[in-house]
Amino acid sequence: MSKLDGNERWKSKMLLTEHQEQYEQRNAKPVNQQTEEERYLVRDYVVLPHMLTMADNSHRAILSTANPLKSVIAVFLQVLMDRISGEIQRTVREFGKRNIRVMQDECVDGIYYYQVRCRGFTEKVGFTREVMRSEIRNKMTEFTEEILQRTGGKRA
Known part of the structure; x- marks a missing residue:
């Protein structure tokens, strides 16, 4: 038998408001924070325009050379740019659906800062x-392999 057994005060299960708020704050998950998938979308949104610029610069450079394979390389780069553009459009559509806005803030000491507003x-x-650079390399490899598989080519 405990000391509280005959005490009628302990039968009710009342909870003070401030204790309830503290409990909810401690156990609540932030609703407005980004999910992991949305973080990947933001990363893609940042990286893909740089990839498109790189591919476009390479495309222009190859067209002005005397390389005998320039037409083949130019076609491949054009397909790559189309793929990157499609991925940018898909990312922007997802941002619209999820109510996400990304704005470039500043570049300090080689770090590009972006402001992300999510819900x-x-x-x-x-x-x-x-x-x-690492993300661009990974995405370029992914897109290149995808294009080669679509065209039936094999990677060396």
Whole structure:
């Protein structure tokens, strides 16, 4: 038998308002924060325009050379640019559906900062050049393999 057993005060299960608020704050998940998938969308939104610029610069450079394979390389780069443009459009559509806005904020010491507004929640995200290079390399490899598989080519 405990000390509380005859005490009628302990039979009710009342909870003070401030204790309820503290409990909810401790156990509540933030609703407005980005999901992992949305973070990947933001990363793609940042990286893809750089990829498109790189492919366009390469396309222009190859057209002005005397390379005997320039027509083949130019066609491949055009297909790659179309794929990148399609991915940018898909990302922008997803942003519209999910109510996400991304604006470039500043570039300090090689870190590109972006302001991400997601359902009323604002976050500042930074990407270093090394991270962007790595992501561009991964995406280029992914898109190249996809294009080669679509055309029936094999990667060496």
